[in-house]
Amino acid sequence: MRLKQCFCLALLAVSTPLLAEHAYITSQAANQLSVINLDSDKIVKQLSVTKGPVGIAIDNQRHEAYVTHPEDGLVTVIDTKTFEQKYVIKTGGQPFGIVVDPSAKQQVFITDWQRNAVLVVNPETKLVVDLLSVPESPAALVLDDKRRRLYVANRNANLLTVLDADTPRKYAEIPTGKAPYAVTLSADGQQIYVTAIQDNTLTIIDAETYQVIDTVKTGLSPYGINVSDDNCCIYVVNQGSNNVWVYDRQTFEKTAEIAVGKMPESLSFSTDQKQAYVTNWFSNSVSVIDRKTGKKTNDISMPSGPRSLGQFIGE
Template sequence: MRPKRSYLLLLSLLVPGAVTAERAFLTHQAADSVSVVDLETMERLAELKVAAAPVGVAIDNLGKRFYVTHPEKGLISVIDSESYKKVGEVRTGGQLFGIAVDSGDKHQVFVADWERNAVLVVNPESMLVVDLLAVGENPAGLTLDSERRRIYVANRESNSLSVLDADTPDLYAEVETGKAPYAVSISADGKLVFVTGIQDDSLTVIDTQDYSVTARLEAGDKPYGVATTPDNRYVLVVNQGSNDLWVYDQQTLEKLVEIPVGEMPESVAVSADGAYAYVTNWFSNDLSVIELATRREIKRLPVAESPRSLGRFVAD
């Protein structure tokens, strides 16, 4: 990473056209906007106004779009990931949080509906809801294992993880988690699922072979986002109450380090090469850049107000 220029606060389209570097797609709840940051140059590529209070985000490399959830409005904003122009909305009702895109043969979008205790299946071509899959109470974060065709959904009020088939309405399992689960991440090899528990400061580790709980680890104060590295080396958890990122060894499940970040960190994502982690700091309005080789924060980039970005918010 080679930071070159400062972040400019203006609301406009800055750099359209071809994209090669990894980008961070950020939702700004209080600013009613989304922004895109080039993670090589640390320049803001675009910022645009959207509907009120955006939270979740998912990137569709196949369709060259990204999708943003608005829990207060019951809709999904659909934005072109090259021109950074809004191309449509999916009005679903309900209260939408986590979102994931299946860019495989079926090409579908999954979104957690807190209000209806369901995962909605959206056709990205027609922008219509084509199915509702029942899950636990008040689903928040979700993630998709596209290779193994599983959807993992954290159910905040039922303290559980729902495991769904991505191709059929089948519910494979309902697994007990820590208290008030929020975010979910899968190991790169697909063998483990990690779920944060906000109200008991926990990280639940689940074996995907039989959906058994293999460990319930201590996390920091109010853990929210979780991510894994592509080399199956690290698990990363951001803690809102303690304003830090905890790094665990994925093989031993030992906590390795606590790294201070900004205020009220919400989400964490990892670069494709596993070299960097990126943390959205909800209350300090910035993006922390963590160098995983040295396990330290190397930059804190100012961004628009209240970045959240629930989901996998980094992509090329």
């Protein structure tokens, strides 16, 4: 297992072409979208957007970044080649978490916090084509492309909802901790992870059977969660503890605790998986973590209120 992982990492490092990679950071209080070049860790573009940008999803195939604006009921679309705004999608409600369907189906899924729904938007026509009912206050969501499932964390219902990604069908409602917020899927597609803000837990769910495998303690108010592509580690961002906890994927034991900025929220990995980037909502910065040393190597200053709910690193 370990050998295999090493091989994968080495292969990745060799075969990845040197394309510029960027982190897209939404600053909700400042109404700004900042683009960080991951080679230099410098902001290369700062864009004024409409009010209160929060969620982000990057579509490398269409060369677009989608930004949710819950306060305005809008989703803005940014061209990732020019970093300019291309258009605005009127969704109504409070669009919050967002994920792009990488399949040939033209779909972008967006949680609507206020209307308790998942909106399906066609990125070509920019129209809301469906509205799927889910329990109260859907926050983050993730797409399981292999199984064609959507997993939605419903904050005020303490549930994870499993929906079909292609037809309006609900498969399961799985109890989580109190106030589930973020959700992610392991790279091998076997497990679903849900953080619960109010009881400081991480729920680990079998993606095949929907059974809860384990519930583990996190730091205070866990927000963001991500699993590295090598499937070795689970990273949880603890907003109340100002740090990131790293868990062993096999044992669910905590293996590291990494201090970041104040009130951190969201975490994404660079494509080569060597770095993790964390938005710090209170201290208005993005922390860069070196995964090998488990240490913070850099803090990048940001406009007020950086959040970037979702996978915020892409082309």
